[in-house]
Amino acid sequence: xxxxxxxxxxxxxxxxxxxxxxxxxxxxxxxxxxxxxxxxxxxxxxxxxxxxxxxx
Numbered sequence: 001x002x003x004x005x006x007x008x009x010x011x012x013x014x015x016x017x018x019x020x021x022x023x024x025x026x027x028x029x030x031x032x033x034x035x036x037x038x039x040x041x042x043x044x045x046x047x048x049x050x051x052x053x054x055x056x
Contacts (some may be wrong), residue, residue, distance in 0.1 A: 005035060009046055012037035016044050 005027075012025040016039055024038035033050035 001002065005048075009037060013044060013046075028046070 012027075015025060015037055016022055016037060019049075024036065026037075027035045029035065030048060031050060033048070033053075036045075036047045038045055038047075
C-alpha cells in the first residue's frame with residue numbers, strides 16, 4: 001500500500017513540475033487519511049495526514 005502512495009506522490013510531483021498551471025493534487029486514502037502535493041512559491045510540498053501521523 002505504501003508503495004502505491006509513493007508512486008502516486010512521484011507522479012503528482014512530476015505533474016506539478018511539468019505543468020505550472022496545476023497548483024495542487026490530493027488523494028484520499030482508504031483509512032480516511034489524505035495525501036496532498038502542492039506548490040508554495042518555488043517549493044513543492046507533500047503533506048501526509050493519517051492516523052499514524054497525528055500527535056499524541
